[in-house]
Amino acid sequence: MEGLKECEANLVVYLHPSMAKCVNNAILRELSSLLFMFFKYNETFDGVVLVNDPNVRSNLAKILPGIHPYLGVRLKAKLLLCSPKPNMLLEGEVVKIGRQSIHAVILGFPSAVIADEDIRDEFKCKVKHGKEVFVSRRHKKHKIKVGTIIRFLVKSFDKEILHISGSLVAANTGCT
Structure with a gap:
């Protein structure tokens, strides 16, 4: 990482x-x-x-x-x-999924948010068994759910509150 x-x-x-x-x-x-x-x-x-x-x-x-x-x-x-910098690849565990965003933690402490506009169009948010999941339209087994480890690009890093804004737009991002 x-x-x-x-x-x-x-x-x-x-x-x-x-x-x-x-x-x-x-x-x-x-x-x-x-x-x-x-x-x-x-x-x-x-x-x-x-x-x-x-x-x-x-x-x-x-x-x-x-x-x-x-x-x-x-x-x-x-x-x-x-020391995350923009355009670095990081991995984190998904802790919350909403229709508008994916929330993850990296190494147990900084929070990362991937907003809806930073998620590839191939992912669609669905509700399965009462829980929200992002499912790939191309690869049915590629699912992002709570507990999944994801790889994403850093868009920005707020040093004051240790908050990372990420992106899943690049092809080399998603579930690991």
Whole structure:
């Protein structure tokens, strides 16, 4: 899937002196603030941080002066970032289908909406067993329903609310 990238970051983590006995746990706690809890786009890394794998370079920490002297620990971390851009192919799980749109989630957090005008004409919305389903007129087994994994093109990505607008117009999109 496009939109995922791995990068190495050189970081300095500032720890309170009370954490000096368990530095590794304190580092992991600080780095977890970059992760899912905040579901926010990080301008520094140009993406949403999904996973981090810290590697402390040395066991030395620099004491920073002040009223409460903090410890500065240098580390290198491998980060997995989600950074969707227009015209990238993404995959997501369909969570809701309506006559006007298909709603999906990507990697469990950002929402994606594919509006009616961005769905190929070959797909027709039908109600089967009380549930709405998009069925292909060309390939009867090609159905998009809740729980289906779909591949779509990114039209736009709103960094503030992590919302993706997608398209199923291209031939290489649809059920995977």
